[in-house]
Amino acid sequence: MKDLQSYFNQKLKSRADRVTRWVIGLSGGLDSVVLLHLAARSLPAGKLRVVNIDHQLQSESARWSDFCGRLAGSLNIPFVSHKVVVAAGASLEQAARKARYQVFEELLQPGDCLLLAHHLDDQAETMLFRLLRGTGVRGLAGIPDSRMLGQAELYRPLLSITRQELQSWARAEQLEWIEDPSNADLSYDRNYLRHKVLPLLQARWPGFARRWSDTARYFREAEQLHKDLAEIDLQGVGTGTGLDCNALMALSAPRRANLLRFWFLKAGLSIGERHIQSVIKLIAAADDRQPVVQLRGLQLRRYQGTLILQPEGKLLEWGNRPLTEQGEQTPQGRLDVVHGTGLVGLKSLAGVTLRNRYDGDRCKPVGRGGSCSLKKLFQEHSVPAWQRSSWPVCVVGDEIVALPGICICEGWQGEKKGSGFALKWLPTALSVRGDSDTL
Structure with missing residues (x-):
């Protein structure tokens, strides 16, 4: 097992000078409890904050928030807990995640660094889940170790550490944590992969998760090349207000699809092959038509040979x-x-x-x-x-x-x-x- 504390300290060393406040996302589970203790032992106490998100999805969620508050208090770290209402929908996990990150983004300030406790097993689970669901290069790039979130940085210093290593360290340090019973519910796809599929892969191919982590890095590099190419193509296809239809169709099919994915992603929307084919049909519509494609809160239209993407909205009534x-x-x-x-x-x-x-x-x-x-x-x-x-x-x-x-x-x-x-x-x-x- 790695000297986890030394490893953690080294991971944060390059950020120490530019971070004004470290914000720890604490759920009370094993991973985040280990993260909190590592941070408390190495970072200036005056720069630490702990944030707990109560999704109110379990009857015990309030008690778990209290546990997090007591733990932060025992380490003399300021603590705040936020209750969120998770919207009903097809994916409870995705809705909970959206609500959680919205709170994080609202709380974070310039100069903050949000630390989250995702680990190597989470990376393997995410890659397999996305592969089974169907995804491209961006999806197979897995969980990034850092990215911007609002005005601040999100960083995952434990992404190369296995859950077993975290658990061994926690037991050696005699830490306490909460076991969420929903993590054992096999009706959730991720739980099924975690408990039924990944152990079989680990038994047959020991160390596969670490090799997949390298694969995720290769995909991230490929995704960056895709973005670079899209930026180049946008110089020739972009009109300032949209995309020139003739210039877009002059690109090869792979470059056209790559540019469209990049363009939509800048507007906050991930698209698939079905959406790309809808765009091509919209471009091919007769000149006297006013076609429109509805895309989850956005509208794509063609006007005078230009594709225009805009938020979907009701008629604005000025009312004198x-x-x-x-x-x-x-x-x-x-x-x-x-x-x-x-x-x-x-x-x-x-x-x-x-x-x-x-x-x-x-x-x-x-x-x-x-x-x-x-x-x-x-x-x-x-x-x-x-x-x-x-x-x-x-x-x-x-x-x-x-x-x-x-x-x-x-x-x-x-x-x-x-x-x-x-x-x-x-x-x-x-x-x-x-x-x-x-x-």
């Missing part, structure tokens, strides 16, 4: 709300109001309200020499049809005085450039990022 200098921030977009920009602006905000467009709406843009339909203005400014219903229309009474980002109307412009209020409507697109399913 007053226009103020603070502008508006909504899920569908942001309305900026800036005074004195050097541009032709609205001469005053007094009495100006916001409404949705009506059929047949017309206005008189400055310098146009007559009235024009809003439909034509939207077409001229390449505003996609699905964005037009939520586009803010500025009115005083029944008269349209401005269409933010498009025009100011005659009689409502500032007396000279820079004297009025410049208006700009920025529809939301590619503004959502998520934790995806990274461990």
